[in-house]
Amino acid sequence: MAGFIIRRLIQSVFVMLAVSLLAFALFRFVGDPVAVMVGQETSIEDQDRLREQLGLNDPVITQYTRFVANLVRGEFGFSFRTRQPIGEMILQRMPATLELGFVSLMISLFVGIPAGIYTALRNDGVLANSILIVTLIGVSIPTFVIGIFLIYIFGVQLGWLPTFGRGDVVEIGWWKTNFLTLGGLRALILPALTLGVYQLTLTMRLVRSEMQDVMNTDFIKFAIARGIDYRTVHYRHALRNSMVPVVTIIGLQFGGIIAFSIVTESVFQWPGMGLLFLDSIRYVDIPVMSVYLVIIALIFVVINLVVDILYFVIDPRVRLKPEGG
Amino acid sequence: MLAYWRRIKIENEMLYLFLNNRVAQVAAVIAILSVFGALFAPIIAPTDPYDLASFDILDSFLPPAWVDQGDPRFLIGTDDQGRDLLSSIMYGTRLSLLVGLSSVAFAAVLGTSLGLAAGYIGGRFDAAVMRIADVQLSLPAILTALLVDGVARGILPREQHEDLLLVVLTVAIGLSLWVNFARTARASTFVERNKEYVQAAEIMGLHPVRIMAVAILPNILGPLMVIGTIDLAVAILLEATLSFLGVGVPPNQPSLGTLIRIGTEYIFSGEWWIVIFPSMTLIIMIVSVNILGDFFRTVLNPRLR
Numbered sequence: 227m228a229g230f231i232i233r234r235l236i237q238s239v240f241v242m243l244a245v246s247l248l249a250f251a252l253f254r255f256v257g258d259p260v261a262v263m264v265g266q267e268t269s270i271e272d273q274d275r276l277r278e279q280l281g282l283n284d285p286v287i288t289q290y291t292r293f294v295a296n297l298v299r300g301e302f303g304f305s306f307r308t309r310q311p312i313g314e315m316i317l318q319r320m321p322a323t324l325e326l327g328f329v330s331l332m333i334s335l336f337v338g339i340p341a342g343i344y345t346a347l348r349n350d351g352v353l354a355n356s357i358l359i360v361t362l363i364g365v366s367i368p369t370f371v372i373g374i375f376l377i378y379i380f381g382v383q384l385g386w387l388p389t390f391g392r393g394d395v396v397e398i399g400w401w402k403t404n405f406l407t408l409g410g411l412r413a414l415i416l417p418a419l420t421l422g423v424y425q426l427t428l429t430m431r432l433v434r435s436e437m438q439d440v441m442n443t444d445f446i447k448f449a450i451a452r453g454i455d456y457r458t459v460h461y462r463h464a465l466r467n468s469m470v471p472v473v474t475i476i477g478l479q480f481g482g483i484i485a486f487s488i489v490t491e492s493v494f495q496w497p498g499m500g501l502l503f504l505d506s507i508r509y510v511d512i513p514v515m516s517v518y519l520v521i522i523a524l525i526f527v528v529i530n531l532v533v534d535i536l537y538f539v540i541d542p543r544v545r546l547k548p549e550g551g
Numbered sequence: 552m553l554a555y556w557r558r559i560k561i562e563n564e565m566l567y568l569f570l571n572n573r574v575a576q577v578a579a580v581i582a583i584l585s586v587f588g589a590l591f592a593p594i595i596a597p598t599d600p601y602d603l604a605s606f607d608i609l610d611s612f613l614p615p616a617w618v619d620q621g622d623p624r625f626l627i628g629t630d631d632q633g634r635d636l637l638s639s640i641m642y643g644t645r646l647s648l649l650v651g652l653s654s655v656a657f658a659a660v661l662g663t664s665l666g667l668a669a670g671y672i673g674g675r676f677d678a679a680v681m682r683i684a685d686v687q688l689s690l691p692a693i694l695t696a697l698l699v700d701g702v703a704r705g706i707l708p709r710e711q712h713e714d715l716l717l718v719v720l721t722v723a724i725g726l727s728l729w730v731n732f733a734r735t736a737r738a739s740t741f742v743e744r745n746k747e748y749v750q751a752a753e754i755m756g757l758h759p760v761r762i763m764a765v766a767i768l769p770n771i772l773g774p775l776m777v778i779g780t781i782d783l784a785v786a787i788l789l790e791a792t793l794s795f796l797g798v799g800v801p802p803n804q805p806s807l808g809t810l811i812r813i814g815t816e817y818i819f820s821g822e823w824w825i826v827i828f829p830s831m832t833l834i835i836m837i838v839s840v841n842i843l844g845d846f847f848r849t850v851l852n853p854r855l856r
Contacts, residue, residue, distance in 0.1 A: 237685075240682065241682075241685055241686050244682075244683075244686045245686060245690075248686075252698075252702060252705075256702055256705035256706055362838065362841065362842070362845075363834070363838055365841060366784065366834060366837040366838040366841050367834050367837075368788050368791055368792055368795075368833065368834075368837070369792070370791075370792060370795045370811070371811065371830045371833065371834065374811065374814075374815055374818065374826055374830065375830070377815075377818065378818050378823065378826075382818055382819055481691065482691060484691075485691030485692075485693050485694050486691075486693065488693060488694070488697070488796075489693070489792055489795070489796065492795075492796055493815075503697070504697075504796060504798075506701075507697055507698075507700065507701040507704070507798055508797070508798070510701065510704050510705050512701075512705060515698065515701055519690075519694075519698065522690070522691075522694060523690060526690070526691075
């Protein structure tokens with residue numbers, strides 16, 4: 227167990243180093259940092275002095291080491307565009323994205339898993355088939371189109387829900403939350419649905435195929451042959467065995483949700499990290515781009531690590547294979 | 552020879568299954584129609600949306616022809632500039648398909664060659680490719696595509712960036728999709744590598760590149776084809792998303808995503824057709840490609856049947 231975790235940890239550190247190298251290259255070689263920071267009137271000598279001060283004349287290895295050290299210490303530098311510290315900017319935006327992602331994940335799990343079980347058990351029912359068709363369409367509709375349709379139906383035609391921004395938020399320390407006011411919760415509904423629908427279809431299809439696979443195995447057939455009632459077979463034997471891959475997917479989904487929140491945030495003007503990233507691309511704000519890259523990669527790597535360890539705990543087969551990892 | 556016969560058989564089987572699958576047939580017809588419409592857009596489209604002289608601002612915001620105030624000249628209405636929406640959609644589909652196909656082709660060539668080489672050579676090269684793939688997988692496709700586009704903006708001068716937008720877009724989408732091809736090609740190559748025909752080719756002293764390209768590649772094409780179809784849907788979706796976010800194709804050559812973005816500005820004022828028709832086109836196209844992908848997967852994987 228310890229060996230496995232250490233191996234995975236080393237692997238994660240490697241991935242993070244690679245990503246930080248990418249981020250560093252982005253930061254250092256895309257455009258000239260000095261030219262962006264100073265005005266046009268600054269003399270060449272002043273520019274050179276600034277270059278020296280920032281350490282841009284040091285060997286690249288030294289610069290990279292310093293870059294990583296700064297990242298580890300949480301010093302992310304300043305945005306070219308707003309001149310604010312990037313760490314602060316991202317921290318300010320993070321709660322919005324995390325809350326949106328959390329609600330979407332809940333939608334995806336609490337609707338997707340039951341629907342998946344249902345369609346796996348009722349292979350030919352009318353309802354099961356219509357759920358399947360709906361999900362196939364759901365996979366094919368781009369996130370932003372879902373958002374636009376929801377805005378058109380619930381915002382424009384019916385006028386029930388807000389379609390713009392976060393609504394009323396309550397501040398708890400630096401964390402602004404949507405969960406404590408009615409207005410905030412109402413503002414959360416459409417974006418969360420938009421983000422959740424696609425993930426929901428993925429969850430459902432995965433649970434369905436896993437469940438079907440397990441239902442075809444010998445031990446289930448044997449359990450049925452033994453005369454155990456179907457409810458026990460379905461929910462005690464089959465469901466438990468099909469849940470292992472679902473754990474993985476839940477982890478990966480949260481990463482996917484964070485990534486796709488870029489799109490959703492743009493549709494609903496939701497002031498989260500995704501919107502910040504989009505702005506940084508539009509205005510070629512390289513430092514923000516590279517820090518965002520590192521943070522997203524960190525979230526992914528941590529999730530993957532946790533999922534792998536969970537897998538190890540849940541599924542004995544992984545433990546028995548020495549090279550499984 | 553054996554591989555040849557096996558392929559013929561699968562082709563027949565595929566035809567048989569296809570003739571018995573209504574949904575796949577409908578999807579194929581839609582896919583062919585979209586390709587046809589896109590390919591011949593300059594000939595069959597009523598107007599040329601890129602030609603400034605062909606539209607009139609006085610015609611802007613006309614609803615579809617069957618609605619009151621609709622104009623029979625514009626079957627499904629006009630946009631904010633007075634362009635015929637049907638023509639814009641045809642040209643937009645053309646652009647979406649072009650970017651989709653070329654980025655999948657780019658990803659397929661890159662991913663397959665890396666995966667094939669990794670599986671065949673093994674050792675350190677394999678480990679290196681797989682680690683790069685791991686890093687790539689830790690970044691979601693949309694993020695990779697956005698990053699590549701952002702970097703291109705930083706590196707290329709402004710005018711050049713506008714000219715190269717389509718290339719940048721293709722590379723951006725292609726780079727986010729190659730891992731699937733690489734992993735699949737590698738896994739299949741591992742299986743094929745130890746088979747007798749590969750050993751025979753090795754004993755004959757053929758060059759490794761030739762063994763990979765001529766001997767192994769044809770035998771691992773099946774699963775790669777499935778990935779290609781599924782990824783085509785993903786690529787079209789990514790292109791639409793990037794254009795929607797405003798970092799994709801040039802604004803004077805609207806793709807479906809651009810049209811949808813323009814349309815969203817008018818849903819609050821009631822001009823629904825500008826956003827609905829491009830969206831429907833996009834959805835129908837992606838659904839049909841996905842159905843075809845599903846069909847290929849079922850055909851090539853007997854366990855699913």
